[in-house]
Structure formats: C-alpha cells, structure tokens
Amino acid sequence: MTITSTHTKQYVLPATVQGRLYPCESCPLRSLPAFREAEPDELEFLNRFKKGELLAQKGSAVLVEGSRTPHLYTLLSGWGFRFKLLEDGRRQILNYLMPGDLIGLQGSIEGEMQHSIEMLSDSILCVFDRSRLLELYRKHPGLGYDITWLASREERMLDENLLSVGRRSAMERAAYLIAFIHERARCTGLGSGRRLIIPVTQQHVADTLGLSLVHTNKTLRKLSRLGMIEWQEGGCRVINLKELMLIAGWEGLGTGRRPLV
Amino acid sequence: MTITSTHTKQYVLPATVQGRLYPCESCPLRSLPAFREAEPDELEFLNRFKKGELLAQKGSAVLVEGSRTPHLYTLLSGWGFRFKLLEDGRRQILNYLMPGDLIGLQGSIEGEMQHSIEMLSDSILCVFDRSRLLELYRKHPGLGYDITWLASREERMLDENLLSVGRRSAMERAAYLIAFIHERARCTGLGSGRRLIIPVTQQHVADTLGLSLVHTNKTLRKLSRLGMIEWQEGGCRVINLKELMLIAGWEGLGTGRRPLV
DNA sequence: CGACGTGTTGAGTGTGATCAACATCTGTGG
DNA sequence: CCACAGATGTTGATCACACTCAACACGTCG
Numbered sequence: 001m002t003i004t005s006t007h008t009k010q011y012v013l014p015a016t017v018q019g020r021l022y023p024c025e026s027c028p029l030r031s032l033p034a035f036r037e038a039e040p041d042e043l044e045f046l047n048r049f050k051k052g053e054l055l056a057q058k059g060s061a062v063l064v065e066g067s068r069t070p071h072l073y074t075l076l077s078g079w080g081f082r083f084k085l086l087e088d089g090r091r092q093i094l095n096y097l098m099p100g101d102l103i104g105l106q107g108s109i110e111g112e113m114q115h116s117i118e119m120l121s122d123s124i125l126c127v128f129d130r131s132r133l134l135e136l137y138r139k140h141p142g143l144g145y146d147i148t149w150l151a152s153r154e155e156r157m158l159d160e161n162l163l164s165v166g167r168r169s170a171m172e173r174a175a176y177l178i179a180f181i182h183e184r185a186r187c188t189g190l191g192s193g194r195r196l197i198i199p200v201t202q203q204h205v206a207d208t209l210g211l212s213l214v215h216t217n218k219t220l221r222k223l224s225r226l227g228m229i230e231w232q233e234g235g236c237r238v239i240n241l242k243e244l245m246l247i248a249g250w251e252g253l254g255t256g257r258r259p260l261v
Numbered sequence: 262m263t264i265t266s267t268h269t270k271q272y273v274l275p276a277t278v279q280g281r282l283y284p285c286e287s288c289p290l291r292s293l294p295a296f297r298e299a300e301p302d303e304l305e306f307l308n309r310f311k312k313g314e315l316l317a318q319k320g321s322a323v324l325v326e327g328s329r330t331p332h333l334y335t336l337l338s339g340w341g342f343r344f345k346l347l348e349d350g351r352r353q354i355l356n357y358l359m360p361g362d363l364i365g366l367q368g369s370i371e372g373e374m375q376h377s378i379e380m381l382s383d384s385i386l387c388v389f390d391r392s393r394l395l396e397l398y399r400k401h402p403g404l405g406y407d408i409t410w411l412a413s414r415e416e417r418m419l420d421e422n423l424l425s426v427g428r429r430s431a432m433e434r435a436a437y438l439i440a441f442i443h444e445r446a447r448c449t450g451l452g453s454g455r456r457l458i459i460p461v462t463q464q465h466v467a468d469t470l471g472l473s474l475v476h477t478n479k480t481l482r483k484l485s486r487l488g489m490i491e492w493q494e495g496g497c498r499v500i501n502l503k504e505l506m507l508i509a510g511w512e513g514l515g516t517g518r519r520p521l522v
Numbered sequence: 523c524g525a526c527g528t529g530t531t532g533a534g535t536g537t538g539a540t541c542a543a544c545a546t547c548t549g550t551g552g
Numbered sequence: 553c554c555a556c557a558g559a560t561g562t563t564g565a566t567c568a569c570a571c572t573c574a575a576c577a578c579g580t581c582g
Contacts, residue, residue, distance in 0.1 A: 084424045087510050092424040107417040109410045111515065114417050137402035137409075144405040145398045149370045151412035156368040156375050158419040163345045163353040166426045166471030170538070201560065210427030215538050217562065231561080249348050254372065431570070462528065476570050478530065492529080523582100530577075540567070548559075 006089035011064070011118070014056035014125075022076065022126075023047055027260070029076065029100050032189045035260040042140050046261070049136060054125040056080075062125065063104065063117040071127050073103040074261060078123025079199055082106060083207070084115050093208040095157055096120075096181055098188045100260050102150050104130070120199045146259035153258060160250075165210045168248070173209045174219045176248035178229060182238045183253045197235035205236075267350035268468075272325070272379070275317035275386075283337060283387075284308055288521070290337065290361050293450045296521040303401050307522070310393060315386040317341075323386065324365065324378040332388050334364040335522060339384025340460055343367065344468065345376050354469040356418055357381075357442055359449045361521050363411050365391070381460045407520035414519060421511075426471045429509070431480045434470045437509035439490060443499045444514050458496035466497075 022028065024047040029035060038046070054073065056062050063069060065084060080097035094115060097103060103125070107114035110130070137144035157180075164176050178198070186192040206216035220236075223229045228244050230237040238244065245252060283289065285308040290296060299307070315334065317323050324330060326345060341358035355376060358364060364386070368375035371391070398405035418441075425437050439459070447453040467477035481497075484490045489505050491498040499505065506513060 082420075084420060086424070086428055090428040092427040094420050094423055105409070105413050105416075107413065107420055109406075109413040111517075115420055134402070134406055137398070137406045141395070141398035141402055141405060144402060144409070145370075145395055148366070148398075148405070148409045148412055151409055151416065152366050152368065152370040155366075155412065155416055155419065158416065158423065159343075159345060159355050159368055159376055162355055162419065162423050162426060163347070165423060166353040166468075167347055167351040203560080207427075212539050213561095214540075214563090218538090221562075234560085256372075464528080473571050474529095475531090475572075479570090482530075495528085526579100526581085528577100528579085531575085533573085535570105535572075537569095537571080538567105539569085541565085543563085545562075546560080548557100550555100550557085552553100552555080 007085060007091045008089055011061035012057060012059060014054055014060045014062055014119075020050070020053050022053065022124075024050055024126075027076075030260055032100075034187050034189060034257060035100060036257045038260070039142070042143055045136070045140055046143070049128055049132060051127045051129055054127050056119045056123045056125060058119055058121050058123075061116060061118050063113050063115070065113055065116045067113055068111070069104065069113065070130050071104065072130050072133070073125040073127060075099050075101045075103060076124040076126050079120035080117055080123060081120060081204065081208075082115050082117050091207045092210065093204060095154065095161065096184070098184055098190065100188060100258070102147065102261055105147065105151060106154055109133075120204075143259075143261060146261050149259055150261065161208075164248075170209070170211055170215060170219045171222065172248050173211070174205065174216070174223060175228070175244040176250050177205065177208055178223075178236060178238060179241060179244040179248055179250055179252075182241060182244075187253060194230075194237055194239065197233060197237055199235045201234070202231075268346060268352045269350055272322035273318060273320060275315055275321045275323055275380075281311070281314050283314065283385075285311055285387075288337075291521055293361075295448050295450055295518060296361060297518045299521070300403070303404055306397070306401055307404070310389055310397060312388045312390055315388050317380045317384045317386060319380055319382050319384075322377060322379050324374050324376070326374055326377045328374055329372070330365065330374065331391050332365065333391050333394070334386040334388060336360050336362045336364060337385040337387050340381040341378055341384060342381060342465065342469075343376050343378050352468045353471065354465060356415065356422065357445070359445055359451065361449060361519070363408065363522055366408065366412060367415055370394075381465075404520075404522060407522050410520050411522065422469075425509075431470070431472055431476060432483065433509050434472070435466065435477070435480045435484060436489070436505040437511050438466065438469055439484075439497060439499060440502060440505040440509055440511055440513075443502060443505075448514060454502075455491075455498055455500065458494060458498055460496045462495070463492075 025043050075097050077099055082094040083091055085091050164173050181198050185196055190196060202216050203213055206213045220231060224231060228240045230239055286304050336358050338360055343355040344352055346352050425434050442459050446457055451457060463477050464474055467474045481492060485492060489501045491500055
C-alpha cells in the first residue's frame with residue numbers, strides 16, 4: 001500500500017447564513033463575458049430562490065462527506081476544491097471551484113454528500129434551498145436545462161482529470177493541471193498571465209495529481225527551471241502557458257459562454 | 262513518459278437506426294426493481310421522444326471523440342464503456358455502461374463529444390433527438406430533473422474512480438473496480454454472484470486502473486489465487502465480493518432506485 | 523496453416539515513493 | 553523580546569512498486 005498523503009484536519013465551519021449583499025439582478029458575475037445572460041423572469045425567480053449568502057473563511061469546510069445539507073451553493077467569489085478521503089487519510093482532490101460554479105449537485109442530487117469541500121480563500125457563496133429544486137425545474141425549464149449543462153461541464157472536467165491521473169506522466173500531469181486551472185481562472189475573469197496567482201500549496205497539487213508531496217515538489221521545480229511557472233507567495237504563477245499545454249498535450253478549454261445559476 | 266497502452270483501433274460503426282421493437286410503455290428495463298416508475302404521461306412523451314433503436318455490435322464505436330452527433334442514447338441491453346485517448350494512443354477508460362445508462366450527455370450537452378464509446382457486447386440502444394431535449398425540459402420538468410439526477414450519479418462514479426486511480430494501490434484499485442462493476446451489474450439486474458461474468462479483457466481493466474497490462478495481469482492473478490475472482494471465458498467472475506470490498510475499503514453502492522429516461 | 527487476440531510469467535529497469543534533514547516564514551505563548 | 557511549534561518548500565539518499573521487454577501458451581478465425 002502506498003500512503004502518500006495523510007489528512008486528519010479539524011475543520012472550521014463557515015459562518016452561518018447572512019443577509020444578502022448581492023441581489024441576483026445585479027450579480028457581479030453575470031456581467032462577465034464568461035457567462036450567458038438570463039431572462040428577466042429567470043433572474044427574478046433566482047433572486048427569490050436565493051436564500052442568502054454564506055461567508056466562508058479560507059480553510060473552512062463548506063460541505064463534509066457523509067453529511068446531509070439542505071442547501072445548494074453557487075460560488076460568488078473565492079476559490080475552493082472538492083475532495084474525497086480514504087479511511088486512512090489519503091486524499092484525492094477531484095476538482096477546483098471558482099466563481100460561478102454550482103456546488104452541491106456533484107455526486108448526489110439528494111441524500112448524503114459523497115465528497116467534501118474546502119475553501120482556498122475567504123469566499124462568498126450564494127445559498128439555495130435544495131428542496132425547491134424541483135420547483136425551479138417546473139417553473140423555469142431553461143434553468144433546469146442550464147443546471148444539466150453545468151453538470152455536464154463538470155463531467156468533462158472530471159473526465160480530463162481522470163485521463164491525466166491515469167495515463168499521463170508526472171511532468172505531463174503537473175503541466176496539464178496548472179494550465180487547466182490557469183485557463184479556467186482566465187475564462188472566469190480572475191486575471192491571466194503573471195498577474196494571476198493560483199492559491200494552492202504543493203500538497204494540494206500532489207493530492208490532485210495522485211503523486212507524493214516530494215515528487216510533486218521535484219516536478220514543479222523542473223517546470224520552474226524550465227521557465228514555465230513560478231512558485232511564490234503561497235501560490236503558483238504561470239509564465240509560459242503555451243509550453244505547459246505542449247507538454248501536457250492539451251488543447252485548452254473550448255470557448256463559449258456558460259450558464260450561471 | 263510512460264506509455265502503458267497504445268490503441269490505434271479501426272472502428273466498426275454500429276448499424277443505422279432501426280424500427281422499434283420496444284415501446285417505452287412496455288420497456289423491459291422499467292419493470293426491474295432498480296428503476297423508478299414513471300408517470301403515464303411521461304412514458305407517453307418518452308415514447309414519442311424516442312426515435313428508434315440502434316443495434317451496435319460488440320467492438321463497435323457508438324460515439325467518437327471530436328465528432329458531433331444529433332443523438333442521445335439510453336442503453337437498453339448490453340455492455341459498453343466510455344474512454345478518452347491521448348495523442349500517442351494511451352487510453353483511459355472513464356466508466357462502464359450498463360442497461361439504463363443515459364449516453365451522450367457526459368462531457369457536453371451540445372457541441373463536440375469529449376470522449377468515445379465502444380460496446381463490449383452486442384447491444385441495443387434507444388435513440389433520442391438531442392435537439393428535442395429542451396422540449397423535454399419544458400413539457401416534463403420531472404424528466405429534466407431525472408436527467409440531472411443521472412448526471413449527478415455519473416459524477417459520483419467518476420469521483421470514486423478518480424479517488425481510486427489517484428490514491429489506491431494496484432491491489433486496492435483492482436479490487437475496487439471489480440467490486441464496483443459487479444455491484445452495478447447486480448443492481449441493474451444482470452445477475453449476481455458467480456452467475457455474472459463481467460465481459461472485459463485485462464486490457465480494459467488496465468486502461469481503467471491506469472496500470473500496465475502486465476502489472477494488471479499479475480495483480481488479477483493474485484486476486485485469483487486469493488480466491489476472490491476467477492478469470493475465464495473472456496471475462497471476470499466474482500467469487501468473494503465481501504473480501505474485495507474489504508481490500509478496497511469500499512462500502513458499496515447506496516441502495517435506492519434510479520430514474521430511467 | 524499462420525495471424526491475431528488474449529492471458530501468463532520471468533528478468534531487468536525506472537519512475538515515483540519513502541525517509542530524513544534543513545530553510546523559511548507564520549503565529550503564539552512565555 | 554525571544555523560543556518554539558507548525559506549515560510550507562527544498563534537496564539528497566535509498567527503496568519498491570509498477571513499467572518494459574521478451575517469450576510462450578492457448579484459442580479463434582480467415
């Protein structure tokens with residue numbers, strides 16, 4: 001057996017539901033080029049569907065595997081990640097969460113959560129009531145369709161991830177992951193080029209790639225020496241995206257706008 | 262770089278759309294305990310939504326990465342799998358397909374397919390028109406909800422898979438995969454215990470686990486010698502499910518019925 | 523019959539894991 | 553103010569799990 005990462009962290013829970021600072025009609029995300037516009041009646045419905053906002057500190061656990069939650073979330077600002085643990089503490093990070101991502105449908109639409117979620121930075125989440133989801137499908141089929149669209153997009157990312165972990169070498173995996181996160185962040189309007197710092201530790205990268213921390217470090221140092229990335233201030237900076245994509249053999253994300261629920 | 266599997270197969274395409282042998286109202290799957298009943302009006306709609314049946318031979322490619330298809334499918338009978346290839350032919354199997362599985366939404370709801378699909382046995386697929394999907398959401402929100410439910414279930418399986426490939430040892434991975442497929446097949450009513458033969462080659466197992474063929478063989482032989490499985494007649498037979506689950510540290514699939522679209 | 527797909531095994535190699543030590547930088551309590 | 557613990561990043565030495573290569577057995581099929 002190979003134990004390359006052991007996690008037994010005690011989690012801080014996020015602050016409880018707050019009032020709302022951002023009505024859906026003036027959602028700061030929706031004006032970004034990454035997102036499709038919504039119909040006025042859909043927006044109005046969403047605003048009533050939205051129950052409030054949740055402030056989650058860096059390092060807090062928004063969802064915990066095995067628990068039940070009455071809520072769904074959309075990440076309004078901040079970074080996070082989804083992960084699963086094995087009994088002995090080995091951790092696998094499944095995907096990263098960025099603004100606009102719908103949280104809580106992955107893995108189960110009802111019933112116990114099958115994965116956990118932790119925030120990488122102080123974040124704001126829009127809170128929705130899971131129990132009213134069917135109502136959303138009934139009153140606004142277009143939004144229901146959008147949710148399926150987002151689920152489908154999540155599957156695409158998981159497929160790519162699985163391909164990477166299963167069949168790419170350590171270098172290829174690292175290059176793919178960093179290029180992938182960078183592109184996602186760029187599309188979401190979080191900045192691009194050297195201005196963007198991906199707020200992860202090397203332990204996060206290791207647990208995403210299915211590699212040990214030490215080997216991850218050595219692989220990232222190689223990428224640094226090749227002038228493709230820089231590691232600093234608690235995060236990763238992309239210097240040469242093209243070259244990363246070349247190493248990974250990755251074509252990049254498709255263009256096109258996505259729905260925002 | 263590690264090249265552990267190289268696939269350059271020329272694919273047979275499945276037979277073209279046929280007439281219908283199975284009207285949805287008397288779908289042989291729906292009476293199985295694994296599936297939820299549907300409302301009569303939903304059934305009637307589905308029957309009109311269904312365009313026909315597709316007969317796909319063992320080894321044929323129902324979907325090919327990079328192509329576009331106007332269809333969605335539900336697997337009516339037979340086995341298949343979803344996979345992705347790297348440029349040099351390395352293959353990663355993403356998940357297996359069994360009766361009742363909705364095919365074609367994973368990875369993209371519209372646009373190019375992001376993965377391929379190959380059948381493991383002669384199969385029958387129900388054919389639906391992708392372009393009428395929004396109509397389904399409009400007229401039968403419950404069915405739309407069901408589709409999201411199925412997408413969510415697919416994500417749960419992918420999450421488990423990723424955990425396995427990323428963080429489990431070869432033995433654990435193999436034990437997990439076989440137990441997982443066995444349980445899925447049992448839940449779908451394909452048989453259980455020694456009566457069920459999982460129709461895969463060791464190359465399929467290798468490409469699912471992210472291992473080389475040789476190492477997969479050695480790992481499977483260990484499981485054989487431990488009396489947990491038998492490999493024969495072009496497939497795998499489970500002898501001791503409990504023990505496999507114990508090795509994998511896997512709790513099993515949740516119970517409960519799932520929707521059928 | 524030979525070609526091919528599939529499963530099996532041994533020998534040698536290498537990628538990536540483990541162990542260990544150390545450098546920084548935090549924050550925290552004495 | 554300093555000492556110390558903890559989180560994070562870095563590097564070298566050693567080990568082992570899994571990969572590659574190679575050969576062979578067996579069945580099916582053209």
